[in-house]
Amino acid sequence: MKPEARSPIIRTVARWILGAFLISAGIAHLTWARAEFLAQVPDWVPLDADFVVIASGVVEIALGAALILLVRFRVIVGWVVAAFFVAIFPGNISQFVTQTDAFGLDSDLARGVRLLFQPVLIVWALWATEAWKYRPFVRNPRREEH
Template sequence: MPPQLPYPLELVYLSGFYEILGGIGLLVPPVSQAAAWGLIALFIAVFPANINMAVNHIQLEHIPDSPWVQVVRLPFQAVLIAWAWWYTKSYDGQKQASIIPKSLIPKQLELK
């Protein structure tokens, strides 16, 4: 976490909580679009922290201490944003993963 931000540990836990919540939200068709936009915003918001880690070679417990691991994380953010962007489209029961059975999803949420 960049040193300019207050409560760094709390912000890490908060961002992790919202990342998990957003990931679950992608699997719930009625909220998947909102969850996708939230995740895109989150991935953009945490990008400066990833840059800070790579530039200052901040080592985390249980993560290999290699500059390559930190550098690879940076372009991986673009992959995560693209993946979330895919979910910003209307629900398509044939393509989108869901934890809700298709029979329980209202017809008006399905792609025409």
């Protein structure tokens, strides 16, 4: 099999894995890890912490399902998932700055390493959905020719 032929398969599997990860994380928000997620909601968020945990869990489940099921809309879903990862990044920064222990992240090193993985998730979402290829904010000379 040529490398070009394998690429769509690898991207599809990567999209499914990311979708499954999001669904699992969303379910964890609503069930067994709720207290851990509550500990991560920064004090400066102007909403009830439990509402934030429940709402973000529902959003994660919806985004995970969209990654897996909405193949036709994968580019849009990829941008939305990437934006979601950007939106929750301040909570991870807050956990590091306030030295909040959650999910076994009980040291500055562990919390710092976690921060490094957030950009990986953003890139993963954009790559697996091919959203990076279709950047709406980049001028495409071919579109202007027609």
